[in-house]
Amino acid sequence: MKALLCVEHGPPETLVVREVPTPEPGKGEVRIRVAAAGVNFPDVLIIQNLYQFKPPLPFSPGGEAAGVVDAVGEGVTHLKPGDRVLAMTGTGAFAEYLIAEAAQAVPLPDAMPLDVAAGFTMTYATSHHALKQRANLQPGETLLVLGAAGGVGLAAVELGKVMGARVVAAASSEEKLALCREYGADETINYSTEDLRAGIKRTCGAGPDVIYDPVGDTFAEPAFRSIGWNGRYLVVGFAGGEIPKLPLNLALIKGASIVGVFWGAFTTREAKLHAANMAELIRWLAEGKLHPHMSRRFSLDDGAQAIRWMMDRKAMGKVLVEM
Ligand SMILES: NC(=O)c1ccc[n+]([C@@H]2O[C@H](COP(=O)([O-])OP(=O)(O)OC[C@H]3O[C@@H](n4cnc5c(N)ncnc54)[C@H](OP(=O)(O)O)[C@@H]3O)[C@@H](O)[C@H]2O)c1
Incomplete structure (x- = not known):
């Protein structure tokens, strides 16, 4: 072969x-x-x-x-x-x-x-697990997705909408953000042309309830500084290159949580929950909710x-x- x-x-x-x-x-x-x-x-x-x-x-x-x-x-x-x-x-x-x-x-x-x-599976099941079990995303909450047109990012945008959230997509080009809008993003931030913190302030009011971060690097700290009260910051990946370090006082000030996401380990450690997640995703796909x-x-x-x-x-x- x-x-x-x-x-x-x-x-x-x-x-x-x-x-x-x-x-x-x-x-x-x-x-x-x-x-x-x-x-x-x-x-x-x-x-x-x-x-x-x-x-x-x-x-x-x-x-x-x-x-x-x-x-x-x-x-x-x-x-x-x-x-x-x-x-x-x-x-x-x-x-x-x-x-x-x-x-x-x-x-x-x-x-x-x-x-x-x-x-x-990799993209949708990771983002579904992240938003459902790790962030406990609720209808009406604001979800900010970084790297929002990438594999896991675009799945997070679409799933966030299915789960009833208001979704803000952040990415590096207008072409990428146009795709995010097609997938339901309510607001967008082009972090190549707009300061990320200013963009979050413009789109998220008192700050996002949940931040989905597959990029890390220089994006993580400004995003975490902008999180809302009781916010959940999902550590998904470091596509930007560097693994960022965050000042922990920011978590204290916002009553916020830094929440790790390791979907691969979840599939074996919590196999029954993973199977239920997959069944839900495949049902949503069959119902035409996911594209x-x-x-x-x-x-x-x-x-x-x-x-x-x-x-x-x-x-x-x-x-x-x-x-
Ligand atoms: N924790 C888990 O269980 C889990 C599961 C699956 C994947 N992941 C991780 O999630 C991350 C994204 O995976 P993916 O498959 O969705 O990748 P992807 O499609 O390439 O998306 C990554 C996004 O990161 C942004 N980015 C910023 N700086 C970048 C750089 N220097 N190089 C490449 N991309 C850069 C890009 O968006 P902009 O151009 O808009 O900035 C890109 O769309 C990876 O770190 C991966 O390891 C984690």
Whole structure:
């Protein structure tokens, strides 16, 4: 089979496309013929050895995919060849075939196309968990989303609206903010042209109740300084580069909470709650409440460019690698 491989750590340009043996599923595993894989920010980090998980070289990046089961290992009873599934594997998805633990492969409803499924879980399930369990977002509250046109950001904008919040989207260009408005944002802040604190003051009155931050870096402190009374600041990621340090007196003054979000750990530590979340998301998708946005599709041969696209801050919503 063909796979995009990280043979040495480095930028996307160091990735290579190679023929490798098609893997065989072991006990409790399934092999999936991949239709499409979602690109996520951890792919940017993992190929540079900057991610918390460090797979041995060589490995294929790509943490989520959808496709059709084509072989099952010993002991697998709930899946069979021909079943359409999505799988979250952390790595290995930028390849024609992917091995997944059977428990990681989730059968798809007929109505869910494979390309939608390939890019749905990481972004929507992270933002749903963040807003629902971590922030306890309530109807009528104001939600500020930073990096709002990115993968998790745009999902947070859309989910915030579904959950009844007033949503303020902050991003770096008018094109990105126009997309956020299409996804329901009530107000926008272009933090390339407007001071972030001034923008928050203009759009959020006494301050946002919840701040969703997948960017970190220089955005975190001004955003946290502007949070409302009893606010919840969601620490989602550091796409901006630096992990910020926050003065804790700001939490005291606002009665505010800094709340960590680690969706991957949540899926195993609170598996039942995660399953209930996924059921709710898939129901909302089927009801037409959610509209996953695919902004670019790359072939497997151009998979490295897909990661470069995200790294260069060009991605809006989801970027896919299609086999
Ligand atoms: N905690 C969790 O469980 C969890 C789960 C999934 C993802 N994450 C994290 O969430 C973050 C976003 O992931 P994603 O897949 O949504 O990525 P993404 O689509 O690339 O979105 C990231 C956004 O960050 C902004 N940004 C600011 N400075 C940037 C820079 N120097 N390089 C790249 N982007 C920059 C960009 O928006 P503007 O151009 O508008 O500023 C971009 O749209 C990552 O740090 C990822 O690791 C965390």
